[in-house]
Each structure stands twice: as structure tokens, then as C-alpha cells.
Amino acid sequence: MNKLICFSVIIFVRKYYIHIPILLIYSRLLFSAIILLLSLTQPQYYRVIISTLLVTGLITDVFDGIIARKLGVSTVKLRRLDSFIDQIFWLSALVGSYLICKEFFKENTLLLGVLLGAEALTYIVSYLKFKKEVATHAILSKVWTLTILATLVQIINTCDSSWLFATCFYVGIITRIEIIAILIIIEKWENDVPSLYHAILIRRGKPIKRNKLFNG
Template identity: 60%
Template structure:
């Protein structure tokens, strides 16, 4: 049972490889299969942390691995969407570049300051992940997204800026920092309350 969170985390690597392969080969019902696998990946992402906390095995090492695999999984999903609909990405290249650039800055700031990967698991980022999921599903399903994409863009900017702010505020690397407010409390040496299900 204690290996279940780890299995859920690594399952997303398998899903990542499969969805990219399907987007290239385009077999019958490939869009439906890809969307199903992405949904399963999202579910695994939600429950790996919940189960780990329930079993009291939510260690820094596990949370760092979770964050790294998340990046691999979502990069694969974005790549899949690009392969299926490259025109959408070319038409929105600037907006997409901004998000990717901010994501890269998050990792650069974290690594330069702490020599470790991003593992804040901020609550706003969890919301953004759901919006990103919906946006990519819409692109994959119908080769189109306007309202959802714009929401995803601006929410992505806000959440990436929040993560960068968290890194600039805290003195020592820590994982599962829900918000900037919690980062300020951590800097002051005060205890913070984390949600049992979603953040520690």
C-alpha cells in the first residue's frame, strides 16, 4: 500500500509516452484515448499526494519527484496538443512563450537559491492545473480554444509570479507552501496550517 503513491507518480511517465505516440500514429479514436489518459494522469496527480499524506509518507524526496514528473507529464501533454494542432500553437506563440518562460524562471530562481527543484504545490497552481487540463483537452478535441486559453494564460502568469515570490520570500527550501501569505509566515518562523487533503 505504501508504494501506491510512487506507482501513481510513475504512471504519469507511461501516460506521457503513450499520448505522444498516439498523437504521432493517430490510430482510430486516438483523440478519445489521449483525453482519457490525460484525465487518468490528472487523477493520479491529485491522489498521489492525498494518499501519501494519509499514509504519512509524504517526504521531501517524494514531493520533489512528484513535481518533476508533473513537469514531464504536462510537457508531454502540451507536445501532444502541438502535434495534433500545430496551427493553434503558431497563432498563439507569444502567449505560450510567456508561460513557458515564466515556468523556466521559477525553476532557475529555485535552483539558484536552493539548489533544488520546485515543490511548492501552491493552491493557486492546483487551480491553474485544472484550467490547463481543460484548455489542452479542448485543443486536442476540437483544435480550438479562445476563452479557456485566455483564462489559462492570465491565471498561469499570476500563479508563476506567485511561485517566484514564494522563493524570494522564504529563506530555506521547503515543500508544500500553499500561498505567498504562508511564505511570509515561514520567513517569520511561524507555523503554518496546511490543508490535509491538498497541501500537507
């Protein structure tokens, strides 16, 4: 019986393991809904739970791409879906943070507006030029994601953030400028462009090296 169970598990894993990346991607959609619900209802330990979901969501974001590339299922469609759900996840986290700590957002309305405007501008440029959303997955943008996570966790748990929020703001502006520059430089839509330097190489028709952990 034990051998039969083990054999069945092996068959199941072999048959469905290729779906792991997309399950990790969609898990962030579920986390988004839970974060918003907890932010609205604010039950006991909701701050800890939301912080845990944010960290877990970031981990799934890191590993969905790595696993997809290892399994050979990293397609353009999957990367575009990844980018789309990432936006939903982080926007949900931002809305949740606002519901928890409205005063912080009122005090930093201008900076937040500039940052969100810069993010929106990257999508406007991409849609105007390529009729597609942004999916560059630049390495520097991944660094910005870490600062977003740290800032949101601090805001959710303390309703305050000083130098960490400032760091997040400036890194965010720099990375949005880089993405816009990448979009302007490349002649056709590309996903997984590691940096501005790589965009210049692509424009010149030269091959680029992508980090296996971050860009396949």
C-alpha cells in the same frame, strides 16, 4: 481454497500498499509516453484516448499526495519526484497537442512563449537560490492545473480555444508570479508552501496550517 486466496490478497495488500503513491506518480510517466505515441501515430479514437489519459493523470496527481499523507509516507524526496514527473507529464501533453494541432500553436506562439518562459523562470530562481527544483505545490497552482487540463482537452479535440486558453494564460502568469515571490521570501528551500501568505508566515518563523487534502 477461497479463504486461502482472500488471506493471501490481504497479506499482499498489507505488504505493498505503501507503494501505491509512487505507483500513481510513475503511472503519469507511462501516460506521457502513450500520449506522445498516440499523437505521432494518430490511430482511431486517439483524441478520446489522450483526453482520458490527461484526466486520469490529473486524478492520480491529486490522490498520490492524499494517499501518501494518509499512509505516512509523504517525504520530501517523494514530493520532489512528484513535481519532476508532473513537469514531464504536462510537457508531454503540450508536445502531443502541438503534434495534433500545429496551427493553434503557430497562432499563439507569443503567449505560449511568455507562459513557458514564466514557468522556466520559476525553476531558474529556485536553482539559483536553493540549488533545487520548485516543489511549492501552491493551492493556486493546482487551480491553474485544472485550467491547463480543460484547455488541452479542448485543443486536442477541436484544435481551437478562445476564452479558455486566455483564462489559462492569465491564471498561469499570476501563479508563476506567486511562486517566484514565494521563492524570494522564504529563506530556505521548502516543499508544500500553500500560498504567498504562508510563505510570509514561514519567513517570520511562525507555524502554518496546511490543508490535509492538498499540502499535508
